[in-house]
Amino acid sequence: MPTPDKTSLPAIVAAARGLLESGGLAGLTMQAVAERVGVRAPSLYKRVRDRDELLALVVADTLEDLTVRLQAPGVETDPARRVAAQADALRAFAHAHPVGFGLIFASHGTPRPQPAAVVRSVTPLLDAVTALTGAEHALDAARLLTAWANGFITMELGGLFGLGGDVDQAWRWGLDRIVRSLAR
Missing domain, CATH: 1.10.10 (Arc Repressor Mutant, subunit A)
Incomplete structure (x- = not known):
């Protein structure tokens, strides 16, 4: 047995x-x-098989966890609020899992997530920004928001906002400006 x-x-x-x-x-x-x-x-x-495979599994699991969190604000009916809620969910995820967040967005040195998983993870944001911008500019809008949020969060987690001021207020101000700029 x-x-x-x-x-x-x-x-x-x-x-x-x-x-x-x-x-x-x-x-x-x-x-x-x-x-x-x-x-x-x-x-x-x-x-x-080995540590590399384990790390790839960790990246995949971390991305799946993030995807679930990005889908949660989907119940919000106002597109602008839904986009903002998704950005807030990304930031909260990054604070809860800073190393995992870094692995998902790393440009080199770690396994890349599977393309299908990446598509699944970005779909909630694409759906939300499509309602704001229309289909023609949805991908551009999703990229803009993701790049800004990733940059802000990476700097925040790295302790690079040392000039004072309220970082939460700066996040809200920037996010509000971007979301408003996306509306048709």
Whole structure:
């Protein structure tokens, strides 16, 4: 009779995400993941080929988590408020998962999310900005908003807003200006 599994792939990925957030990329080791899920490191290789595959699974899971959060404001009927709520959800996600946020938007050095997952993640924003701008400019509007939000959030998380002032107020001011500029 085969022995029962002591862990699962979802448990391994969850453990890896937790380690990544607490210790960065350097803290993500197969040994640390194994300890967190209560198995020996060689047991992980039954589920995950190597650290690179584990990191790719973490990126995919993190993007899926973000996608779910970006879909939540979809119940908002006013398109401008829905777009703002999605941007706020992105910012809240980044504050809760700064390392994961960085991995999703990293330009090099980490696995890229699968194209289908990226399309799924951007669909809620595209739907919302289409209602604001019309179909002709929806992709441009989504890119503008995402680039601004990503830049703002990255600077915020990096502690680069040291000139004083209320960062939350600056976020709201910028977001309001961008959303208003998108309306037809």
